[in-house]
């Protein structure tokens with residue numbers, strides 16, 4: 001019997017259609033092992049207002065716009081109206097006004113890709129590769145953008161204590177090939193704002209554009225400032241800043257697929273666009289990397305803005321920041337743990353200064369207690385740590401979060417760091433990955449105890465400890481192989 005005729009085969013296309021009720025039941029079962037997207041126990045990836053009616057408005061607007069295609073704004077003028085409203089609202093809070101040129105995109109990576117493309121295309125073509133100069137704490141979306149756009153990334157070390165970008169080191173990294181200078185407001189790893197005014201000024205002096213990556217901070221910092229917090233200037237109002245990205249699917253609390261990139265100048269926005277009319281088909285006009293694209297995320301982001309309003313965002317920012325202050329103060333009381341840098345936004349990195357307390361083991365212990373803490377590997381002067389993105393719903397959860405951190409730290413110290421033999425790390429570092437196929441790599445993972453098909457909470461401390469001990473290029477090669485195995489047929493479903 002071929003797999004197509006085998007009714008026992010769970011995956012794939014059924015011979016006859018199934019009812020929506022049955023399908024939704026199956027989706028619910030498949031999601032059983034997912035982390036929860038609401039409630040605040042998952043301190044990364046998801047942003048929860050704690051207000052069901054807001055998420056409900058977004059879901060209904062998403063459905064309403066689901067089948068509208070952003071491919072042709074002349075066919076579906078609703079998308080132009082929604083995008084102009086959203087971009088205008090973001091610009092008004094980020095140093096521009098209703099006339100500031102911008103683009104609604106699918107996420108931070110795409111916003112950054114378009115800003116880098118605009119900067120590249122603003123420069124005459126040269127024989128050697130153009131460079132993007134970014135602090136070492138800048139998001140990997142810049143590495144991805146230069147990789148896709150045929151440019152190079154120049155990564156500049158940051159201050160080893162504050163983790164903020166170093167203007168002098170940045171100035172020293174500028175060359176005639178520099179096409180863009182990057183600042184983060186704040187950086188994702190430590191939640192600290194780079195000295196945007198200094199970086200933008202030195203870019204302007206060199207005649208180079210400056211992009212502010214406010215993907216994570218762009219829709220929380222303005223509200224923190226309105227709430228009275230001292231937030232240094234970071235947006236389009238800063239001389240020399242030529243573009244800024246702001247994700248609506250982070251602190252905008254919109255469902256995924258929503259970000260905005262703003263440009264100080266309309267010419268830069270045009271360079272982000274793409275048109276192609278030299279084929280026998282329809283003329284292609286794209287504002288983004290994607291071409292055919294659902295207007296669902298646009299409708300949902302618009303609805304979230306309308307459902308919350310400025311008052312809603314101010315309250316959510318205050319809740320998230322209050323929880324952050326409680327967390328930072330509470331961590332100082334937990335033996336062996338410390339916060340890296342001084343976060344300017346609701347993002348906190350927690351490291352261990354006790355060799356007997358492994359943060360990766362702590363994360364596994366927290367997972368057993370129903371919490372998910374995101375692991376950040378050591379890099380430069382930043383030691384391995386746990387990242388917490390606090391959101392509106394965290395406002396009432398700081399006490400619970402601190403209790404689980406405290407308990408998990410005690411448990412992690414009791415069990416000690418995972419036993420990873422140095423020979424294993426050396427063997428992995430020296431492995432000829434090209435000689436191993438996906439099935440072979442799956443076997444290798446199983447031999448070090450990685451149970452990808454298993455039920456229950458995955459124990460990741462061994463894997464994280466191994467990755468942490470390897471140089472970035474080896475980490476990346478192993479992670480690509482891991483991803484391939486995860487999606488390969490070599491595993492049980």
Ligand SMILES: *Cc1c(COP(=O)(O)O)cnc(C)c1O
Pocket residue numbers: 106107108109110139141184186187188213214215216247259
């Ligand atoms: C999340 C993030 C990005 C990338 O955004 P995606 O929406 O995941 O593509 C870029 N920069 C910063 C600072 C971020 O926090």
